[in-house]
Amino acid sequence: MIKRLLTPELVITLQQLEGIGNKTILSKIGGNISAPISTLDELSSLLTTIKGKKFESISNYDLIEANKCAKRIIAHTEEEGIGIITYYDSLYPEILRNCKNEQGKLDPPLVLYYRGDIKILEIPGIAVIGTREPTPNGIKAGEFFAFEFAKRGFNIISGLAIGCDTTGHKGALAARGLTTAFLANGLDWDSIYPKENLTLAQDIVAKGGLLLSEYPVGQSCGRYGLVARDRLQAGLAYATIVVQTGVKGGTMHAVNATIASGKLLFAVAYRDSADSSHEKVQGNLMLVQDKGAHPLKSTGIDDAIFQIENKHKTSLQPVQPSLFD
Template sequence: MTGTETRTAAGILTLTALRGIGPATAERLAERFSLLDAILGADPAKLRSVVSAAVAESLHEPTAIVNASEKAQRVLEEAARRGVRVLSIFDADYPAALRSLSDRPPILFVKGKLPVRRSVACIGTREPSEFGEIVSDRIVETLVGANWAIVSGLAIGVDTLSHQAALRHGGQTVAVMAGGLDSVYPKQNAKLADEILEKDGALVSEQPFGVPPSPRNLVQRDRLQSGLSIATFVMQTDIKGGSMHTVRFTIQQDRLLFAPVPQGRHAAEPKSQGILAMTQLSASRFADAARAEGDYRRILFERYNNRPVAVPLASKEDYASMLDLLETRLSGGEGQAGTARPSSPTQMSML
């Protein structure tokens, strides 16, 4: 086992099974040493340039590497039984969109078929109103019609609506899960997960089998939704909703951000207040409303200046420019949030 290449799934899984080594450190070790054997025989000073002195010492214990290798092999065997691919960051079929992230997961568990690049995240509140339900279906239908795959988190509410709309309109959809792929969360979406796989979609997670969808893992999942995508569409959310984690990751990752603008009575709904903040407030005022701190706050001020952070979609009249922005960004152009001019809100009270 110690002759295993570090850059393979087996190698990365072995490294992350060692005490004191997390995903980022495992990737650095794999970049520095081609074989697990090379780590065992490495000069302590060379190891300490990558890991702490305590971890460097533990890496020279042959039994530790052997035990970690056996654990990695058990994971791979279970993956094979479940029809799950285990991708290393160094594999050619690891999603290119994720590879560009600074906090990318070095291992990805995938069941089903991943789309090639043309993906957008569609997310929102777990308790959508009539507005959230309608815009989720209409926007997803438009995106699917333009050959975009829909990425979401399989949660109840807007996530479920987005996956279902993608399937109903003949599109491909990907569910990014916060726990291991051995268990669907929430359980009531187990049938939906099966349908996603049956219709050439995929289930994706960075978590090993047996890991539950803890609150921390749910937030970590959010960065993968936006990371896999060219853009994020927030269908409906409060300013303090969990969807704002994905909004933050979308902005930090320099992805496009879109949001349908609620009008009339829908604008007064609590679950619409996050959308109004994203589409109507300047970035500085949005930073205050969202309680943005640190790097997130800096990016909001520097990148958006006095513009709203999301491209507003006020009616179907805005769909053409929306699709143009997506294609521009996909081709490597600099389509930016806030550059689209929404149609007048009086033209249509619902998208």
């Protein structure tokens, strides 16, 4: 178990300091802590021991103001019924400590805001992702595979976007299984994006699922956040299923992170010629031909699970519906 070297309040305080990013906190600051730090004075003393102009320029006034901001964020978070865990907490999912970005560099989230049951992250996850504009058969495929994998014990992970993400969440809920949505915005209901899926987000929480984000309440969704969260979907999952994607679709961010992490990648294979020739399926074909993705058919679910279990040396347990009554 990782020692809680910093309290959430102090971690969020550091995030408010100009020029101090998550990677700096994890490597430069966290790497210099030898014993738990729980007060602002202790943090101030630590910062004076770290070499570098950015640390030397931090005044006590800067730290106090950053701490005031952190306290406001935490207060607003608690008012919304949202929880906070950081890299230094025992509830932090171990699999995310090894989260890699598209370039294959370690890039775990420092702070996670959550709404719902955080303990479902102990269940093996599988990412179900793809285009926002799937074909009718793509919608059916996404819901089918999410349903089947959820029924067999997976936590279905996606990003709440319209299209394939929605099929993943809905398929899991239809199976009375569990699903996690990684968002690129705050988890207060006013900030949920896209607005069309607000009811779905509420349904996920109501039925035992989870919403996750790196961003505090009130944070709107931006392009950078959407790209950054793709690594987290792949990072939290044992494997990734691409329902449908074009060759240059945004889905490729999560695909690249999956490949860089050495995790299993599956791409749904379509029998219908109208689907296999569709622009939004050409990425599936490319992933199988050029990137080593495994083609996934409706008859290949058990084989896919065998591959996942073998790679991760784990045994999945089927969902017990009575748990979610």
